Amino acid sequence: MxxxxxxxxxxxxxxxxxxxxxxxxxxxxxxxxxxxxxxxxxxxxxxxxxxxxxxxxxxxxxxxxxxxxxxxxxxxxxxxxxxxxxxxxxxxxxxxxxxxxxxxxxxxxxxxxxxxxxxxQGLTAHYLVTSTWPARKGATALVHAAAGGVGRHLSRLLADSGVRVIGTVSSAEKAGTAAAAGVTEVVVREHGDFAARVRELTDGRGVDVVFDSIGRDTFEAGLGVLARRGTFVLVGAASGPAPALDPQSLAARGSVFLTRPTLxxxxxxxxxxxxxxxxxxxxxxxxxxxxxxxxxxxxxxxxxxxxxxxxxxxxxxxxxxxx
The missing domain is CATH 3.90.180.10 (Medium-chain alcohol dehydrogenases, catalytic domain)
Incomplete structure (x- = not known):
């Protein structure tokens, strides 16, 4: 063969x-x-x-x-x-x-x-919205790489469940793909500080959950946009492994949760x-x-x-x- x-x-x-x-x-x-x-x-x-x-x-x-x-x-x-x-x-x-x-x-x-x-990709999106962070109406989610395979499935499933989805994409050319997948507000990362834009879109409150498949390049800033007792879901590491983190720092960020689930x-x-x-x-x-x-x-x-x-x-x- x-x-x-x-x-x-x-x-x-x-x-x-x-x-x-x-x-x-x-x-x-x-x-x-x-x-x-x-x-x-x-x-x-x-x-x-x-x-x-x-x-x-x-x-x-x-x-x-x-x-x-x-x-x-x-x-x-x-x-x-x-x-x-x-x-x-x-x-x-x-x-x-x-x-x-x-x-x-x-x-x-x-x-x-x-x-x-x-x-x-479908199984990954499935367990993320049913087991890792059961989607709930009225919540707000940040999905990185929202135009990618898992990102599109995840965004659509979240939106169908009544979750407001803020999605990041790597370039303006991908914005339409993310919007078609149910993303309410599309943030182009190459245009600047995505975290500042997310805080602006949430009136400073932050998001209830972050789904991060990028890793190193978005990890620290993503933790910074979580609302109190929010959940950070590290899905992958397309840009490289996320940096080391002191668990004590999660308390200072608002008693947030960090998880790295796998299929x-x-x-x-x-x-x-x-x-x-x-x-x-x-x-x-x-x-x-x-x-x-x-x-x-x-x-x-x-x-x-x-x-x-x-x-x-x-x-x-x-x-x-x-x-």
């Missing part, structure tokens, strides 16, 4: 296409022929050496396709079933080994591309994963979640996909097509 391989940590140029042996499913596993593969910042962190992945390795974790082989003890999914996954290492390949209990059934009315586009702790148990995924697919049908694919690349152009993702110019999901 063909796969994308990281021979050493580095920039997008270290992603190269190579022939690898076809995988054989072990106990509790299935092998899936991939129809579409999601490209995520997690893959960038792997490529750069910021995770435990040891080169050489095949990056990627999210995709959708058709089961072609099942290992011992697997009764479901069966050969021929369509499934999606969000946490299977080595997904930048024509064939991927997936734990059977981590394979989500894909409804007939959802394509492989749609499933690979929505699963990881691993919200969608690992098979029952919880399938329940959340089923609701995400329902939201997709209902229009509460809307898909936007910025670009689709051949497997051999994974390096270009990573470069585009890190450029900050994309507003929708990026996909790889193995065939």
């Amino acid at each position: 063909r796969a994308v391989v990281v021979e050493r940590p580095g920039g997008p140029e270290v992603l190269v296409i190579a022939e690898r042996p076809d995988p054989v499913p072990g106990p509790g596993e299935v092998v899936v022929r991939t129809g579409a593969v999601g490209v995520n910042f997690k893959d960038v962190y792997e490529r750069e050496g910021r995770t435990a992945a040891v080169a050489p390795f095949v990056p990627g974790c999210e995709g959708a396709g058709t089961v072609v082989a099942a290992g011992p003890g697997v009764s479901a999914p069966a050969v021929g079933d369509r499934v999606a996954w969000w946490a299977s290492p080595g997904s930048y390949a024509e064939l991927v080994t997936v734990r059977a209990d981590a394979a989500v059934p894909v409804p007939d009315d959802v394509t492989d591309a749609d499933a690979a586009s929505v699963l990881l 691993v702790d919200h969608a690992t148990e098979p029952e919880e994963l399938r329940a959340r995924a089923a609701e995400v697919f329902d939201w997709l049908r209902e229009g509460r979640i809307r898909l936007s694919v910025s670009n689709t690349y051949p497997l051999a152009e994974a390096a270009r996909a990573h470069a585009d993702l890190q450029s900050g110019r994309t507003t929708g999901k990026l996909l790889l097509r193995p065939s």
Whole structure:
């Protein structure tokens, strides 16, 4: 099979296409022929050496396709079933080994591309607004990168729940995308101090919650716009890891809360994963979640996909097509 391989940590140029042996499913596993593969910042962190992945390795974790082989003890999914996954290492390949209990059934009315586009980002938005900070009518939220994949889903779900959403974007070109996703006030970060603008928009009170997927560049200022007993949710680190913080400083900021949740702790148990995924697919049908694919690349152009993702110019999901 063909796969994308990281021979050493580095920039997008270290992603190269190579022939690898076809995988054989072990106990509790299935092998899936991939129809579409999601490209995520997690893959960038792997490529750069910021995770435990040891080169050489095949990056990627999210995709959708058709089961072609099942290992011992697997009764479901069966050969021929369509499934999606969000946490299977080595997904930048024509064939991927997936734990059977981590394979989500894909409804007939959802394509492989749609499933690979929505699963990881949709599940992330789902647990953020239902578990981490249950959305409540009348509250005010600040969503960074509101035109990005998770940001758009998150903004729309919050707005649908009656939350006022203030969203930041990296450039004026992305303002319309954020507004279409339910953001009430769009703040362009390149135009100046976003924190001052947020305080102005909230008459100095601050926001009830901050969802920050940027990290280093927005962390300190974001903590400063929380209302008393507000919640800061660190979702990611697109600009780099957030700086170290003395927990005592949270008291001085108004007894605020700081959390760094992950999808691993919200969608690992098979029952919880399938329940959340089923609701995400329902939201997709209902229009509460809307898909936007910025670009689709051949497997051999994974390096270009990573470069585009890190450029900050994309507003929708990026996909790889193995065939």
